[in-house]
Amino acid sequence: MIAILTLSCISTSIFKQQNQVLAQSYVQTIKYRNLVIDLGNGVKTNAQLTYPAVGRGPFPGILLISGSGANDKNETVGFVHKNGPKAPTPFWQIAQFLSERGFAILRYDKRGVGANYTIDQNVWGNVTVNDLIQDSKKALNVLIQQPEVDPKRISIIGHSEGTIIAPRVAIDNSTKVKNIILIGTVAQNVRDLVHYQAVSLPSEYATQVLDKNHTGLISIQQISQDPFRYSVLLNLLVPPSVLHTFLRTNNTKVITNALVNKFANNTIEAGYISIDKQLKPLLIKGYENLTSFNLSKCNNIEQCPVGYRSLFSLIPNLSIIGNVSKSTGILLLNGENDSQTPIQQAFLLQQRLTEVNHPDHTLITYPNLGHHFFPSSEWSTGIGPIEPYVLADLYTWLEAHSGLSHPFATTAATNHTAANMTSLSTNTTSNSTSSGKR
Numbered sequence: 001m002i003a004i005l006t007l008s009c010i011s012t013s014i015f016k017q018q019n020q021v022l023a024q025s026y027v028q029t030i031k032y033r034n035l036v037i038d039l040g041n042g043v044k045t046n047a048q049l050t051y052p053a054v055g056r057g058p059f060p061g062i063l064l065i066s067g068s069g070a071n072d073k074n075e076t077v078g079f080v081h082k083n084g085p086k087a088p089t090p091f092w093q094i095a096q097f098l099s100e101r102g103f104a105i106l107r108y109d110k111r112g113v114g115a116n117y118t119i120d121q122n123v124w125g126n127v128t129v130n131d132l133i134q135d136s137k138k139a140l141n142v143l144i145q146q147p148e149v150d151p152k153r154i155s156i157i158g159h160s161e162g163t164i165i166a167p168r169v170a171i172d173n174s175t176k177v178k179n180i181i182l183i184g185t186v187a188q189n190v191r192d193l194v195h196y197q198a199v200s201l202p203s204e205y206a207t208q209v210l211d212k213n214h215t216g217l218i219s220i221q222q223i224s225q226d227p228f229r230y231s232v233l234l235n236l237l238v239p240p241s242v243l244h245t246f247l248r249t250n251n252t253k254v255i256t257n258a259l260v261n262k263f264a265n266n267t268i269e270a271g272y273i274s275i276d277k278q279l280k281p282l283l284i285k286g287y288e289n290l291t292s293f294n295l296s297k298c299n300n301i302e303q304c305p306v307g308y309r310s311l312f313s314l315i316p317n318l319s320i321i322g323n324v325s326k327s328t329g330i331l332l333l334n335g336e337n338d339s340q341t342p343i344q345q346a347f348l349l350q351q352r353l354t355e356v357n358h359p360d361h362t363l364i365t366y367p368n369l370g371h372h373f374f375p376s377s378e379w380s381t382g383i384g385p386i387e388p389y390v391l392a393d394l395y396t397w398l399e400a401h402s403g404l405s406h407p408f409a410t411t412a413a414t415n416h417t418a419a420n421m422t423s424l425s426t427n428t429t430s431n432s433t434s435s436g437k438r
Contacts, residue, residue: 028053029052029053029099029100030050030051030052030053030096030099030100031050031051031052031053032048032049032050032051033048033049033146034046034047034048035047035048035049035106035108035142037108037135037138037139037142038138039111039134039135039138040134040138043111043112043123045108045109045110045111045113045135046073046108046109046114047073047106047107047108047109047139047142048073048095048106048107048108049104049105049106049143049146049148050095050096050099050104050105051099051103051104051105051148051149052099052100052101052102052103052104055102057104057147057148057149057150058104058147058148058149058150058151059102059103059104059148059149059150060102060103060104060149060150060153060154060155060398060402060403060404061103061104061105061106061143061144061146061149061150061151061153061154061155062098062103062104062105062106062143062154062155062156062157062398063105063106063107063136063139063140063143063154063155063156063157064091064094064095064105064106064107064108064157064158064159064162065136065139065156065157065158065159065162065165065166065169066091066107066110066159066160066161066162067159067160067161067162067184068160068161068302068303068311069301069302069303070110070112070113070117070119070124070301070302071109071110071113072109072110072113072114072115072116072117073091073092073107073108073109074089074090074091074092074107075089075090075091075092075107075159076088076089076115076116077089077090077372077383088372088374088383088384088385090159090372090373090385090386091107091159092107093385093386093391094157094386094391094394095107097391097394097395098394098395098398101395101399102399102404103398103402104143104146104148104149106139106142106143106146108135108139110124110127110132110135111123111124111127111131111132111135112124112125112127117301119301121298124298124304125298125304125306126304126306127304127306127307128306128307128310129161129164129165129307129310129311129314130310132161132165133165133168133169136156136165136166136169137169137172137173140154140156140169140173140176140177144176151176152178153178153402153403154176154177154178154179155177155178155179155180155181155398155401155402156169156170156177156179156180156181157180157181157183157394158180158181158182158183159183159184160183160184160186160340160341160371161186161311162182163182163183163184163185163186163317163341164186164190164311164314164317166180166181166182167180167182167317167320167321167323167324168320170324170325170328171320171323171324171325174324174325174327174328177328178327178328178329178401178402179328179329179330179331179398179401179402180324180328180329180330180331181330181331181332181333181394181397181398182330182331182332182333182346182349183332183333183334183373183394184333184334184335184338184340184341184371184372184373185317185332185333185334185341185345185346185349186317186341186345187316187317187318187321187344187345187346187348187349187352188316188317188318188345188348189312189314189316190311190312190314190316191311191312193341193345194287194290194308194311194312195287196342197339197340198236198283198286198287198290199280199283199284199287201232201339201379202232202233202236202279202283203275203279203280203283205232205233205379206218206233206275206279207275209379210222210223210230210233211275216274216275216276217272217273217274217275218233218272218273218275218279219271219272220256220259220260220263220271220272220273221256221271223255223259224252224255224256224259225252227243227246227252227255231380232379232380233279234255236282236283236286237258237259237262237282238255238258238259238262239258242254242255242258243255259273263278290303290305290308291305291308291309291312292305317349318348318349318352321349321352321353322352322353322355322356322358324358326357326358326359326360328360329360329361329401330353330358330360330361330362331361331362331364331394331397331398331401332346332349332350332361332362332363332364333346333363333364333365333366333373333390333393333394334346334363334364334365334366335365335366335368335369335370335371335373335376336365336366336367336368336369337367337368337369337370337376337377337378338369338370338371338376338381339370339371339376339377339378339379339380339381340370340371340381341371343365346363346365347363349363350363360401362397364393366387366390369387369390370382372384372386373386373387373390374386374387375387
């Protein structure tokens with residue numbers, strides 16, 4: 001995985017304000033309780049409930065369902081190194097933000113997965129999407145049973161793969177689930193989406209960005225000398241061990257050598273890779289290999305063959321989203337530069353909900369943001385914390401749909417996003433933009 005380092009400058013006055021905020025960070029604003037969820041057949045997983053530090057409750061409850069891959073309860077993005085930069089933890093960020101504002105949040109490790117991508121191969125290697133759906137239903141019941149949670153005010157937030165699971169859980173629990181929020185949405189068949197991610201997108205990137213002279217060739221030296229810029233291809237062309245070595249040593253020669261060794265014997269022109277004759281066949285082979293190996297003991301942190309096959313055979317979200325109860329509120333959030341679940345996926349779900357006359361659905365899209373709602377190019381996913389205005393939009397919608405009555409909080413959230421949003425109302429498509437620097 002290619003890491004991205006973002007630097008920023010702040011003025012002295014802002015620094016002083018931040019010092020004041022940091023001093024207040026020692027004030028406890030949320031409480032938490034660690035739980036263990038019994039998933040059945042001897043499989044258990046760790047979970048955590050967070051809720052406001054003040055107030056008796058019961059509070060509106062929210063279940064978080066993570067995206068694809070071996071995700072822990074924080075949906076940690078990347079490995080956590082002892083002395084390295086702190087990896088983004090979007091689910092912890094959501095849980096903290098919403099719990100501070102009146103919600104009880106339950107998040108949990110995927111079955112067979114622990115912190116920092118520790119994997120039980122026997123469990124993770126055999127996980128199917130149906131297992132994940134059933135696990136989410138059990139987690140939902142655990143959330144409802146907590147004394148701090150109001151069982152009549154339950155919402156589900158699903159991210160990426162979680163947007164496939166959340167509607168299905170809501171459909172089967174229509175009397176329990178009041179709202180679903182789908183962020184980084186999936187609409188079509190997962191097979192087609194993965195083909196886009198693994199073949200179409202990197203092929204288009206090579207043709208439109210790397211092949212500036214329209215020769216049909218890309219330079220090994222060019223992509224080796226700037227690994228961060230060309231990570232879209234490097235993540236697919238060289239082994240993770242090579243990327244880890246580069247990150248540790250900052251020596252681009254390890255990448256150059258890996259590419260030369262991979263293409264030296266069959267290169268069309270010395271030092272170059274042919275897009276049509278070499279790159280595309282390699283990408284297609286990698287895509288086909290996703291489901292070709294029958295490995296029951298798999299430690300692939302992205303997805304195992306059993307999991308891919310189950311996802312590929314699943315009825316598309318677009319075909320089932322219309323079955324969500326009309327009493328269930330639906331919020332769709334998507335970055336317009338999302339290269340993993342492109343914005344068109346959200347448009348299709350919005351169109352389908354409109355077609356079936358669902359009375360309460362909202363779509364908000366965010367220019368320049370990617371799959372993790374962090375600034376990204378159209379070709380690759382930027383890694384970093386969720387932008388604050390996205391969290392504000394999420395809270396504003398949830399507050400209005402969860403029976404909370406905090407006029408000051410509502411006003412503050414509305415003022416914060418007023419310059420960024422066209423509207424935020426039932427059955428409306430909104431487009432959020434920023435009026436300042438991010």
